[in-house]
Ligand SMILES: Nc1ncnc2c1ncn2[C@@H]1O[C@H](COP(=O)(O)OP(=O)(O)O)[C@@H](O)[C@H]1O
């Protein structure tokens with residue numbers, strides 16, 4: 160077993176691109192679920208908005224007689240954010256006056272509809288259909304400062320540029336969330352989570368504040384999607400990238416870290432990526448060194464096995480630390496009363 | 497220019513010449529409801545012809561369980577919509593206003609099933625109640641200096657109320673850790689943070705430890721001294737006798753009697769509603785003579801009520 164390699168790979172993943180864009184998206188989901196109590200099961204839909212909103216203007220293209228060249232980065236970011244904002248409004252308008260579970264149903268369906276729509280053949284000029292969009296990161300990479308030309312801490316130069324901006328954004332997002340949650344706005348949001356009618360009876364517009372939270376968290380989801388495709392260098396409308404599995408992995412990150420905790424989603428994302436990489440490499444090493452005979456597990460099966468182990472780990476977490484890593488046990492005890 | 501300054505105490509004697517009958521007009525009504533009906537399928541839960549509530553005094557709303565008291569509260573405060581009817585608060589028509597807008601007009605209610613916001617501390621629960629907070633605006637929320645001063649004022653007010661309600665020692669605790677009675681106190685104190693003109697309390701004493709009941713009653717009375725109008729639902733006739741200036745009796749959705757508590761106990765319709773039609777003693781609100789009969793009768797009515805409540809999840 161090469162422990163050095165296992166450690167390096169785990170550490171690299173824990174602070175790598177996946178952890179970074181998960182953290183951003185998870186901060187958004189934590190605003191939804193942790194602070195406001197909104198059951199958003201379509202976070203991948205917000206990420207889709209951000210990813211395509213960014214990639215389409217940047218890549219240039221042609222559809223139905225319209226043609227556009229490669230656009231400036233800021234336009235892509237703006238379009239992605241607007242798309243996510245509209246997506247949030249569309250989800251919220253019919254559901255936020257209803258019981259919480261309606262939002263859950265509508266989000267899960269809408270995110271999937273969105274992913275299927277963007278891969279439609281008739282939209283190939285716009286979204287690239289099932290091929291997705293490639294080669295839109297040139298201008299972004301051209302803007303890379305030269306001190307990153309040789310990469311950083313083992314990350315390639317391209318990666319380290321995305322990572323640097325991404326982690327800076329994570330810090331910004333945490334600070335932003337802190338300011339909001341510790342304000343009277345945050346108080347209303349939490350009150351709505353606890354009991355909407357109580358908030359209403361005190362003159363708070365629960366519908367409006369839920370809408371604001373849905374859109375805000377959605378914008379973070381969209382930005383997570385942007386960093387994701389900037390790091391990946393392409394947009395692919397696959398279930399792993401923009402489908403329900405992605406949504407649920409982000410949920411895992413939020414719950415791992417502890418809901419309604421400022422750093423919860425960040426720590427959760429780091430742990431999620433780190434643990435996944437750790438189980439992957441250590442199993443692979445164990446198989447290669449024949450600690451685990453091929454008859455039990457071979458190298459190909461390791462990919463699935465790590466998710467099984469991760470699931471097991473999550474179960475243990477829920478049994479022994481149901482409030483998540485950062486959660487407050489006192490709060491959880493109140494649920495039972 | 498707070499709403500607080502407009503309030504002034506009203507002398508209960510103002511009701512002396514008001515006819516003691518359902519739907520009677522009041523000298524200065526803060527709330528007037530007319531023709532309010534609410535049906536749930538075939539069941540007529542509320543059917544109120546006319547009700548006026550005198551400003552600045554304490555009106556008790558009594559009636560057997562299922563009489564429609566909570567539903568009536570829900571209708572008036574915008575949490576439910578009537579099939580028919582209209583009502584005015586401070587002369588302004590109120591139908592179809594969303595609950596939060598009703599509250600902003602100065603009409604604030606509490607709930608029969610207490611709604612303490614469990615995972616929020618007591619002091620934050622209180623601060624939530626304060627009206628017109630600029631920091632509740634999303635953009636201003638990000639800029640602490642824009643709401644810092646207001647927050648300080650709110651906190652002072654909240655602390656004063658917590659002190660008055662003897663909850664100050666629980667200030668930093670999660671509201672979910674409070675006892676049932678303390679939650680009732682918190683809910684009432686929180687409602688007062690809004691500076692209401694009219695406060696509607698749905699069974700504020702239910703489940704409250706008898707030691708706390710007395711202090712809750714004192715709080716209710718002090719609201720009248722401040723010039724606030726109080727409507728409260730209560731089953732305990734001793735309590736009703738102690739604090740109310742006027743009693744409104746509901747049964748089967750309608751208002752069957754009104755009057756000072758001294759007159760209500762002898763009212764035949766009321767006794768029928770509480771005890772069924774086969775009986776021969778009057779409900780007595782007079783302390784010396786028949787306190788025993790009184791509490792025995794009403795207790796049995798109360799027990800019947802409790803039995804019903806435990807069966808049916810309260811539909812508010
Ligand atoms: N949401 C609802 N759906 C169906 N029936 C209801 C609903 N709310 C109240 N009711 C019925 O309306 C009647 C009045 O109830 P309620 O207002 O709670 O009475 P009270 O508060 O006087 O005890 C009861 O018969 C109750 O079962």
Ligand SMILES: [Mg+2]
Nearest residue numbers: 565566567608
């Ligand atoms: Mg009731």
